Structures are given as structure tokens and as C-alpha cells.
Amino acid sequence: MxxxxxxxxxxxxxxxxxxxxxxxxxxxxxxxxxxxxxxxxxxxxxxxxxxxxxxxxxxxxxxxxxxxxxxxxxxxxxxxxxxxxxxxxxxxxxxxxxxxxxxxxxxxxxxxxxxxxxxxxxxxxxxxxxxxxxxxxxxxxxxxxxxxxxxxxxxxxxxxxxxxxxxLYDYEQCSCLPKESRIKEINLEEMTKKIGYDFLDLSDVQRLEIMSELQLIHNEYKGKSASQILDFVMADVKKKGYLDKFYKLIKKKQI
Structure with a gap:
């Protein structure tokens, strides 16, 4: 071995x-x-x-x-x-x-x-x-x-x-995302925080694909820490009204 x-x-x-x-x-x-x-x-x-x-x-x-x-x-x-x-x-x-x-x-x-x-x-x-x-x-x-x-x-x-x-043959997948039925029950701040964690749960490539698709990649991210970039991304998502679209793309990548 x-x-x-x-x-x-x-x-x-x-x-x-x-x-x-x-x-x-x-x-x-x-x-x-x-x-x-x-x-x-x-x-x-x-x-x-x-x-x-x-x-x-x-x-x-x-x-x-x-x-x-x-x-x-x-x-x-x-x-x-x-x-x-x-x-x-x-x-x-x-x-x-x-x-x-x-x-x-x-x-x-x-x-x-x-x-x-x-x-x-x-x-x-x-x-x-x-x-x-x-x-x-x-x-x-x-x-x-x-x-x-x-x-x-x-x-x-x-x-x-x-x-x-x-x-060895346990290939089950788990999802940490909130169920659709619970989305409306969670206030905007809590939902944004949870989706931010779910975004970090993806691989680097998956995160870049989502950021690219929603045009969330900016030059000022260069040299920033992951936590700082996450704050920028989530603020950008809310500002553009992309929260629901952002969440759905994360869910798609999880699947």
C-alpha cells in the first residue's frame, strides 16, 4: 500500500x-x-x-x-x-x-x-x-x-x-444548499451569508465559471484574500439583483 x-x-x-x-x-x-x-x-x-x-x-x-x-x-x-x-x-x-x-x-x-x-x-x-x-x-x-x-x-x-x-462504492452526493421551500423563510442577510458559504464549497474552477458567466470578475480582486473577494462578489451579486440566479448556478454546479 x-x-x-x-x-x-x-x-x-x-x-x-x-x-x-x-x-x-x-x-x-x-x-x-x-x-x-x-x-x-x-x-x-x-x-x-x-x-x-x-x-x-x-x-x-x-x-x-x-x-x-x-x-x-x-x-x-x-x-x-x-x-x-x-x-x-x-x-x-x-x-x-x-x-x-x-x-x-x-x-x-x-x-x-x-x-x-x-x-x-x-x-x-x-x-x-x-x-x-x-x-x-x-x-x-x-x-x-x-x-x-x-x-x-x-x-x-x-x-x-x-x-x-x-x-468504496459509496458515491452519494450531498448538498449543503437550502431547500427551495425554505428560501422564502430565510431573511436576505442570512440567505446571502449561507449562499456565500455554498459558493466557497465549490471548486476553484466552478467558482470562476460562475463569476465569468455573471461578469463578476474585476481587476481589483487581484492580490485580495478569499474572504475579501467573497465580500466583493456577494455585494456585486446583490447590487446587480443576481442573488437568485447566483444561487441557481451554485446548485447546478453542486449537482
Whole structure:
């Protein structure tokens, strides 16, 4: 089997406004186009900055992520947390720096992969060595709270063949768009915000096709961030009265 590392960009719309509202983190967008396709002979490992609890539409795409990505590595929170199921291993990693709160301690993980046969099925064994800065701040030592009993590491095993047979032919599509019957129930501001997220859910090519068709591409977009461009596009759409047409084109691309 081959080991494949996949980067997921959760920072497309991340900026200084992420924590604008006290105690509320702005929801990040991943987008269906970033989720890797099924590959039978591949062990898939993802790296992403924001953990899934910070994602918009997580209730829709979490299951698909778990089916297709075997080991998921996240950061952002600077707090070590490990989650295991029969479908995937998730490591929300601690951080070596910078300081985050009084209880924060520098950490890192060393992860190794092994492939083996068991009862004619291919398995992977993920061996993770979690390390934490010692109390005297002299060196990194095994983080016993995250290790198997009596070990300086923890083991996760996954039957890849069993998982692939179960999920390989699951080609269902999901739509994050509001149902037609609900459009009139949502006020204009909320609807515009939701459609903006749905627009970001498309691939780069699909977004450019829509912007080109509605003549929404302008020179002043050059050098701007994705969140800034989105604000410009949505303002342009509303100004031209294209909101309904814009929504229908997004829905068409989703299908």
C-alpha cells in the first residue's frame, strides 16, 4: 500500500475577524472539492489547521471525511486530544509554541506507519509517540496520559480492506444548499451569508465559471484574500439583483 498525505485548507476565509464576537469562533469552510476520492490501495492521512468542530457543514461532511481519510491530524487549539473509531484515528495535536493559557505545555507527536496482513486482510498499524515538555523544562518526555499502559507510545490498528469494502462504492452526493421551500423563510442577510458559504464549497474552477458567466470578475480582486473577494462578489451579486440566479448556478454546479 502507499501512504498519501492530503492537505486540507481550512483557512480560506480565516482572518482577524475570526474571534470578533466574544466567545464565538467563526465557522471555517472546507468544501466538498477538498475531500479526497476513494483509492483502494492508498492509506490516506490528512493535515488540516482547524479541527472539525470549527467547520461549517461538519454534520454533512464529517461522515464522508471519516470514510475516506484514515488518519486525520489537526492543530489550532494547542491542546492534545486523541480520538479512535473503527473508521479513523484523529489526533488534535498540542503545539511546541506559542503559549496558550496557564495550563499550556509544549508538545509534539512522532507518528510511524506499518502495513501487515492478518487473516488475508491488509491492516495498518499507526504507532504514535506523544511527547511533552518536562516539569523542569529540560527536555521532552513521554506523555503518559496519552500512551498505552506501560508504554511510551500508543497503537492504533485499522483493517483497511474491511473499511474499503464497506465504503468504496459509496458515491452519494450531498448538498449543503437550502431547500427551495425554505428560501422564502430565510431573511436576505442570512440567505446571502449561507449562499456565500455554498459558493466557497465549490471548486476553484466552478467558482470562476460562475463569476465569468455573471461578469463578476474585476481587476481589483487581484492580490485580495478569499474572504475579501467573497465580500466583493456577494455585494456585486446583490447590487446587480443576481442573488437568485447566483444561487441557481451554485446548485447546478453542486449537482
Amino acid at each position: 502507499k501512504l498519501k498525505l492530503v492537505g486540507l485548507n481550512s483557512c480560506i476565509i480565516s482572518n482577524h475577524d475570526d474571534h470578533k464576537e466574544k466567545g464565538i469562533d467563526r465557522e471555517m469552510i472546507i468544501g466538498q472539492s477538498q475531500i479526497p476520492k476513494y483509492e483502494e490501495n492508498i492509506v490516506c492521512v490528512s493535515l488540516c489547521h482547524h479541527p472539525v468542530e470549527f467547520w461549517k457543514f461538519v454534520d454533512v461532511i464529517q461522515d464522508r471525511i471519516d470514510k475516506r481519510i484514515d488518519v486525520q491530524l489537526y492543530g489550532h487549539k494547542h491542546e492534545q486530544a486523541v480520538s479512535k473509531t473503527q473508521e479513523r484515528l484523529v489526533i488534535n495535536a498540542g503545539a511546541t509554541q506559542p503559549t496558550r493559557g496557564k495550563d499550556w505545555r509544549p508538545r509534539y507527536n512522532w507518528v510511524s506507519f506499518e502495513c501487515f496482513l492478518k487473516d488475508n486482510d491488509r491492516h495498518i498499524r499507526v504507532k504514535t509517540f506523544p511527547r511533552v515538555l518536562s516539569d523542569d523544562r529540560d527536555r521532552f518526555t513521554p506523555d503518559k496520559d496519552n500512551c498505552d499502559i506501560g508504554k511510551n507510545y500508543f497503537i492504533y490498528e485499522l483493517n483497511i480492506d474491511k473499511k474499503r469494502k464497506k465504503n
